[in-house]
Amino acid sequence: MRRLESHACFGGTQEVWAHDATSTACEMRFGVYLPPQVQAGPCPVLYFLSGLTCTEQNFIQKSGVQRYAAEHGLVIVSPDTSPRGDGVPDAEGDDIGLSASFYVDATQAPWSAQYRMHAYVVQELPALVEQHFPVTDARSIAGHSMGGHGALICALRHPGRYRSVSALAPICSASRGWGRKAFPAYLGDDPDAWREWDACDLLRGSHDRLSLLVDQGDADPFLAERLQPDLLQKACTAGGHTLDLHLRPGYDHGFYFVASFIGDHVAYHASALKA
Numbered sequence: 001m002r003r004l005e006s007h008a009c010f011g012g013t014q015e016v017w018a019h020d021a022t023s024t025a026c027e028m029r030f031g032v033y034l035p036p037q038v039q040a041g042p043c044p045v046l047y048f049l050s051g052l053t054c055t056e057q058n059f060i061q062k063s064g065v066q067r068y069a070a071e072h073g074l075v076i077v078s079p080d081t082s083p084r085g086d087g088v089p090d091a092e093g094d095d096i097g098l099s100a101s102f103y104v105d106a107t108q109a110p111w112s113a114q115y116r117m118h119a120y121v122v123q124e125l126p127a128l129v130e131q132h133f134p135v136t137d138a139r140s141i142a143g144h145s146m147g148g149h150g151a152l153i154c155a156l157r158h159p160g161r162y163r164s165v166s167a168l169a170p171i172c173s174a175s176r177g178w179g180r181k182a183f184p185a186y187l188g189d190d191p192d193a194w195r196e197w198d199a200c201d202l203l204r205g206s207h208d209r210l211s212l213l214v215d216q217g218d219a220d221p222f223l224a225e226r227l228q229p230d231l232l233q234k235a236c237t238a239g240g241h242t243l244d245l246h247l248r249p250g251y252d253h254g255f256y257f258v259a260s261f262i263g264d265h266v267a268y269h270a271s272a273l274k275a
């Protein structure tokens with residue numbers, strides 16, 4: 001494991017690390033923000049999953065998360081959004097291939113050898129983080145857009161692993177929305193296989209009752225066709241889950257929106273992680 005960057009930030013340190021990952025069979029990068037409180041002892045971790053076209057850099061440079069993490073004493077771990085490097089498969093378009101893993105474990109060639117970001121995010125990365133950094137094993141998960149979908153499916157597929165889950169402008173039903181191209185490519189043509197990775201289908205079938213915090217801009221150009229919060233509302237009602245959905249007037253899809261509400265999400269996770 002190599003440290004690529006280290007920057008003093010709000011009394012703590014924003015770092016970027018690279019390591020050889022087993023799940024994705026390539027070198028992976030991730031950001032770690034260590035708040036000032038780690039000087040006194042291990043802190044809980046909020047994992048943050050980013051959206052299409054992002055690397056580990058977009059969130060750490062644009063969201064302003066460090067200020068809130070320093071206030072609440074949370075470590076923030078922000079992985080890259082797909083495998084990367086020589087020989088990693090890609091395809092035409094922003095919504096498949098590089099930066100578009102959809103945080104699933106692909107079953108179809110040529111994707112299945114390396115597009116295993118679910119295993120990476122849920123198992124391999126936390127094991128690495130808990131071995132090398134001053135953290136407790138208390139974890140929460142959040143994400144933006146494709147990463148919002150990722151956060152929801154990680155929490156839904158692994159009950160008890162995360163203390164809390166939240167999303168900003170999530171792709172709510174990837175198989176019906178922004179994942180319509182990637183899902184058949186990664187998972188095959190059988191819709192039953194998609195249901196295991198679609199947040200709305202998982203919410204309908206889940207025995208565990210979840211509490212979700214979701215923010216969504218009402219001027220987001222992707223809202224109706226690709227994000228579909230209406231489907232999330234229906235699935236939460238059907239499955240008996242609590243959804244705290246804030247529709248934010250005038251906000252679009254980008255990082256100005258994320259930066260405006262990330263503080264609320266960090267505070268929400270801090271209260272769950274410190275309970």
Ligand SMILES: N[C@@H](CCC(=O)N[C@@H](CS)C(=O)NCC(=O)O)C(=O)O
Nearest residue numbers: 051052053054058094145146254255
């Ligand atoms: N280019 C894409 C949209 C890409 C996009 O909006 N990506 C969001 C997440 S889904 C993002 O975070 N982009 C990186 C950034 O704004 O820094 C399209 O128009 O279909």
